[in-house]
């Protein structure tokens with residue numbers, strides 16, 4: 001058995017037990033009923049321990065959240081089919097997008113595919129910034145147009161006319177100073193929308209892994225799943241994030257409590273590239289109103305100006321606990337939601353955000 005098998009089995013058992021407790025709720029019925037199963041959080045199909053076997057066509061796969069390449073660790077399972085539709089490929093676009101932002105900002109330890117152009121001749125290559133911030137241009141003439149690259153190299157490193165420096169001290173490298181037109185263009189090989197949907201997927205799976213199967217009893221999440229599984233369609237409005245820095249203690253799952261129009265789950269997490277760690281705050285619908293209408297509110301009210309008009313909102317952080325491991329905590333998400341959306345709710349915590 002592989003090392004991954006044991007990891008998968010441990011996660012399977014944790015969620016499977018949690019699911020048994022959730023199923024005991026009188027209003028939850030599965031037809032036909034089953035026990036010791038695992039629900040794929042994306043397609044809602046039911047799987048069993050035998051489905052951990054990688055030889056099966058639609059087996060359960062390990063989900064690193066955030067993706068391993070961005071500093072995550074395995075926390076949940078999804079079925080192979082959902083993973084194929086929306087897993088590695090979305091994450092790859094997210095990684096490429098972040099790496100390209102690092103490179104465009106010339107951050108230390110960044111690297112990006114680039115096209116260099118000199119006097120109209122192009123050469124493909126890689127621009128690398130080392131840990132000290134030194135730029136390195138790697139010109140890859142072997143994967144460039146041969147005529148253009150040969151001219152490019154001649155212009156870039158001209159055969160020098162050696163003047164006698166005693167007579168012409170300024171002329172030594174005359175040819176190299178003929179101010180050629182040098183341009184650099186980063187390869188745009190990532191799809192921004194897919195990178196955004198990857199963020200939504202990370203937030204959804206982080207919240208699921210944190211609160212367990214009880215979190216899924218939430219009609220508003222239907223569209224979130226549909227969006228994740230169909231990344232190229234616009235099922236949710238374009239904006240499902242908040243562009244405000246949150247304090248470190250808010251990392252994890254929060255509930256935005258006021259204004260009522262903004263009531264929702266807020267998942268705050270960090271993604272780490274080799275150059276930088278960035279915080280993301282993604283909104284997921286809550287168990288009651290405004291549900292998915294929260295996205296309209298964000299778009300209409302918060303996406304104005306520089307997008308930092310969050311100052312009047314309040315939220316509560318859901319404390320870290322092993323919600324999956326205890327029967328009495330099986331509906332914690334719903335419990336916190338009820339508690340924080342009561343009519344007489346008084347905010348305890350008002351975030352300090354820049355104005």
Ligand SMILES: [Zn+2]
Pocket residue numbers: 040041042043044045078079080081082083
């Ligand atoms: Zn699935």
